[in-house]
Amino acid sequence: MGIFDYHRLCREGKIEVVPTKPVKSVEDLSVSYTPGVGDVAEKIKENPDLVYDYTTKGNLVAVVTNGTAVLGLGNTGVYASKPVMEGKAVLFKIFADIDVFDIEINEKSPEKLVEIISAVSPTFGGINLEDIKAPDCFIVERALKERVDIPVMHDDQWGTATVILAGLFNALYIAGKNLQDVKIVINGAGSSALATAKLLRKAGAQNIFILDSKGLLSQKREDLSEYKREFAVDMPVYKLDRVIEDADVFIGLSVGNTLKENHLLKMSKNPVVFALANPIPEIYPDLAKKIREDGILATGRSDFKNQINNVLSFPYLFRGALDVRAKEINTEMLVSAAEKIAQIARKEVPDYLRDIYQEKFSFGKEYIIPKPFDRRLLLEVPVAVAETAVKTGTTRKEFDAEIYRENLRKRMERIEKIFPYCSL
CATH class of the missing domain: 3.40.50.720 (NAD(P)-binding Rossmann-like Domain)
Known part of the structure; x- marks a missing residue:
């Protein structure tokens, strides 16, 4: 199986949108859309915060780029950036059960980018900026943080x-x-x-x-x-x-x-x-x-020991932030995440990880950072992020650590069951 076949065969690309509720009858259809959905719209109109309860907003992240700094390839343009953004969407889903719309914007002006992204921000619970060249990425991130009330993070940075x-x-x-x-x-x-x-x-x-x-x-x-x-x-x-x-x-x-x-x-x-x-x-x-x-x-390479890979952080930073409806991802939350990631690597390595990687390893000079498929990251890092969000006063939702841990366990079980991969 070649690289290009992987991205092209079965269905083009790497992601799709699927319904989460049954639509198998006339009754289902009337509740899912019209006329039943009108009642939900009226309720949200009266109390906009209910959008988190009745829609996907609270589990939906925008992965946004303008294609000006894609991987190590530079200014590839928006079309060449799309497979990379789809890949980011896959990582969000398989590691943290977060849904993503990838948005490639054909606009180089940072000021116009801010206008576009802020205009669509009500759709999302968080915004992940990706592969935008410096210094434009600083301008865009800073301006968006001032304009929207959901977490915004430029992943290449933070x-x-x-x-x-x-x-x-x-x-x-x-x-x-x-x-x-x-x-x-x-x-x-x-x-x-x-x-x-x-x-x-x-x-x-x-x-x-x-x-x-x-x-x-x-x-x-x-x-x-x-x-x-x-x-x-x-x-x-x-x-x-x-x-x-x-x-x-x-x-x-x-x-x-x-x-x-x-x-x-x-x-x-x-x-x-x-x-x-x-x-x-x-x-x-x-x-x-x-x-x-x-x-x-x-x-930064996977074929050497100790890969410094941001997949160890961004899914769990957003998971924790989304789950307490944080208004931002602040530096205190980042430090808490880093501390927890470090602590996980010091613990005894589970047998399933050794099976996945087909090697024996333990904390030391050649294993200072967890492996990407370490499920303890999902069970522990979002809790640290959420707790710090509460402490720093950026949350809009009540938080109980034990209940949250159980919810994360359920998410982990869901991740292991839900992916109906096609045969390549």
Whole structure:
């Protein structure tokens, strides 16, 4: 079965819309649509909050892009972005039982994008922005958060940042270091890098140094955008060769093969290296291990140990936010999610996971982050997100943790039963 056959055969694409109620009789039809549905419309008209009780809004997320930064392919346009957005819809469904409409918008102006997305926002319980180039993604996300009363998250920024933080919690634990004390070097200053820096700060990191293609984000530079200027430090415009000295952590969100042998040798004891460029990482793990046997390594690829994959975060961030009808996904919720993801990796690995991946693994240098098919993510991360949403006052619904856990168990059982895959 080839890649193109997978996407094309049986039914074109990867998603479909199916009814959740029976429509097998005249009576069913009259209740599902007219005249019966008119009574429901009148009730919602009197109390708009009831839209969550009688429609799919509370379990429906818009995955929105304009195709300007698709994967590592750049500005592909909206048609080429659609299979990627459909793939995102599949991940939402199979990992968190969240329904998705993928929306590809042929508009590059961030201001017009905001107008379009906010206009359709009443349909949804949340908005997942995807593959929108920087700095437009910052503008769109910030403006939407001010205009709509449902969670808005640019996953390329915050989903990635959350998993990086989770992995870093565990890597530093193994290395015997504290987030507050370590020197962190981030190579790359795009949307995911800047979001990661913000979230690391929120979690307690004090010493963060970011480099773009011209060098260190320094206060001496006059070419920095407002987004980069936030992280400018009072140092000369050093290159990576100088900034990496005595660094405890290297986070690569840039391009392949930029971390060299001499860079690794300059890092501190038990260095943490997250080489996340795809498909070619900043340094390959086998080479890094030869240079620094004491290192803890992660990449963005599934064929190496410790994949930093945002599928570990975004389905569960939205699951928790949707289920308490949160008005936003704030940084406190992101940190709580990262902490819970990290805790899951430290627990004993269930037998079903070893069966799925056909390998034995346990918490340590080569397993610092959960595997995507770990169902404990669904059972635990949304609870942490929901609890933090309640604590930070962004919810509109009563929350009982034990009842919620039972609801999540039922969702997990549902996920395992509902998919009538066609034969490929």
